Amino acid sequence: MDSDEDFMSNLSSDEDLIQDDSDNVMEDLSGAEDFDDFDDFDEEDDSDEDIGLQKDIMSKKKYSNEISFTVHRPEDIQKQQDDMINEVNMILELRKEDAAILLRHFRWDNQRLLETYMEDPNRVLEAAGLGANVVGPPKLEAIPGFVCDICCEDKYGLQSFAIKCGHRYCVDCYRHYLTQKIKEEGEAARIQCPADGCPRIIDARSLDLLVTSDLRDRYRELLNRTYVEDRDQLKWCPAPDCINAVHCGVKKKDLSRIVPIVECTCKHRFCFGCILADHQPTPCELVKLWLKKCADDSETANWISAHTKECPKCNSTIEKNGGCNHMTCRKCRHEFCWMCMGLWSEHGTSWYNCNRYEEKSGTEARDAQAKSRKSLERYLHYYNRYANHEQSARLDKDIFQKTQKKMVNLQSASGMSWIEVQYLNAASQCLQTCRQTLKWTYAFAFYLARNNRTEIFEDNQKDLEMAVEALSEMFEKPVTELAHSKLKVDILDKTAYCNKRRIILLDDTAEGLANGLWEFQVEIGNNGQTSRQ
C-alpha cells in the first residue's frame, strides 16, 4: 500500500464488507448496467482482492429479498433526457425543444409518442401545446406601432417577443411573467403563453432568450424534477442533500408481495415503494397500518378500557385508585362491586369481600374487559420491542462516533494497524442494520396470524435477536479486553453470523410474500390472499 489512492479504495472496499452481502450482488447488477460502472468496478476490483472468496460464494445465489436497481446521478438524468430528445428529434424531424415538449406531454413514453404522432401529427402537436406552423428560431423584435397589451407601453423601438401563437408582449412583461411562473409557482414543463386561454407551451430556447442565468438554472432543475416525477420507475433518493435518483422496475401493484429496498450511492437505504427508510421484511401496506396505529390514539382508548371500568348504570368511566370494592358512582350514586360489577345490594352481608362466582349481572362486563386487555397486552408486547430497536437505531450516530474513538484507542493500546481494527467498524454497521431489520420484524409479527410459518419466523427472529444482543455485548467491552485476539475472532465470527442470520430471515419472509404464503390478520393487496380472523 504505497499511495493515497490505494488507501482510499481500501476504505471503500471495507465499507462494502461491512454491509450485508446483498449489496455485493446488487452492485454486480448495477455495474453490469450502464451507469456508475467506473466507480463500481474500482470498488469491486479491490474488494475481490480482500474478500474474494466470500464474495464469490455470496454472489452465486440471489436471495428473494433482493431486487435490481440502478442509481442515477444528475448528469445521467440529463443525458437520458437528451438521448430521448435526440432520438425523437431525428425520427420526427422536429426541433429539439419541441421534441422535449412532446416527450413531456407523453410522460417520456417515446413508443406511445411515436405511434400516436404517426397516426395524426397535428392532433398530437395541438394536444401537447405546439402549433403545427413552423417558425424560425426565437428572437426579440421591435415592431413599429406595437403596443404591449399588459403595460400599454408603445415607445419606439420597444423590444417584444412572441412564440408560435403570435401573442406578442414586451420583453419586460414577458420576463416578469416567466419569473413569476418559475420562481413562485415552480412551473417549468408546462408554462403556457401569457395570453388568457392560449394553450401554447413556451419552449426552452425561447426561455433562454428571455431570462437571466440563475432563472435558467432553476428552470433546468425543475425540468429534471418533472422528468423524474413523470417516470414511475425513477424516484429521488430521500436522504438530505442527496441529488441522485434511483431507477427500479418494481410496480406499485406488486408492493404487497415484495419489499423493494434500494440503496443510493450516498449509502442511504430506502424502500422504493413508499420512500421510507429500509423496512424489510414488512410490506409497505403493513408499515403504513403499523405507523398509524403507533401514532394515533387508538391505543389510548385501549388503555382506558383495560384500566378503567364503566359504571353499570350511567356508563361514566371510573378508574379505581385504591380502597375497597364497594363503589359508589360519583355521578349517579349507583352502588356496585368493582370485582363482579354486580349490584352491591346483592352482596348481602358479605361486605368488602366478593366471593360470589358468575352472577349474571357481572359476567358480560368482565368478558369485554378481558378481551380489550388482552389486545392491549399483545400490542404492547410488539410495540415495546419495536420501540426498543428503534431507540437503538436512534443512537446510531452515537455508536458510530464511539466506534471511531474506540478504534483509535485500540490502535494506540495494542499496536494494531488501522486495517486491523476495521472489524469494529464492521461490527457496528452490522449491529445497526440488524437492529433496523429486527425493529420491523416486530411490526410484521404483530399482523401475522398464528400458524406454523409464524413459528418458524419467530424462531428466525429469536436467533437473529440473540446473536445481535451477544454481538452488542462483546462490542461494548473495554479497550483492554478488545485487544485480545480471541475476542477479535469472536466478534468477527459473530458479525458474519448476524449478517447471515439477517439474510436468512429476510430471504424467508420475502419468499413467503412473493408466493403469498403468509397469513395476516388484516387484508393486504387486492388479490385477497389473506384472511381476516
Place this chain on the structure above:
Amino acid sequence: MAQSTAHRRLLQEYKSLTNNPPDGITAGPVSEDDLLHWEALIEGPEETPFEGGIFPAELKFPKDYPLSPPTMKFTGWIFHPNVYKNGSVCISILHPPGEDPNHYEHASERWSPIQSVEKILISVMSMLAEPNDESPANIDAAKMWRERRDEYNDMVRQGVLKMLGL
C-alpha cells in the same frame, strides 16, 4: 416617462370600457386625478333574485397594477355567499398568482396581468348569478343558499326592493 405603467394601462382600459361597455356594467375612475380609485355599477343579472337591482362597488388598484390585482368592495347592501359582510368580494380572479393561501384555486383562475377590469366585473356579475358555496366569505349566506334556497331568494329580493326605495 410622464406616466407610470399603471396609469397608462388604466387609461387604456377606461377608454375601451367607455367605448364598448359590456351589458349591465358601468365603470370608471372617481376623478381624473386619481386613476387608482374606480367606481363601478353592476346590474343584478336577469332571472336571479338580484334582478332589477343596481349594485355600486369601488375598485382600488395597487401602484404596481397590472402586476398585482385590484381589490373590489360593494358599497351598498348585498347578501351573497362570496361577499364578506363588509362588502369585500372574494373571487379567484382577484387573488394574486403564486402561493395559493386557500389551496384549491388553479393558477389559471387567478389574477394575471393579461386579465382586465372588464373581465373582473364580468366575473363578479356571473358570481352573483352562481355563487360558489365551496369557499364562502359569508357563511350565513352560504348556509342559507345551500339549505334554504327559497328563504335566501326572498331575502335578496327584499333587499333589492329596499335598496330601490320601494
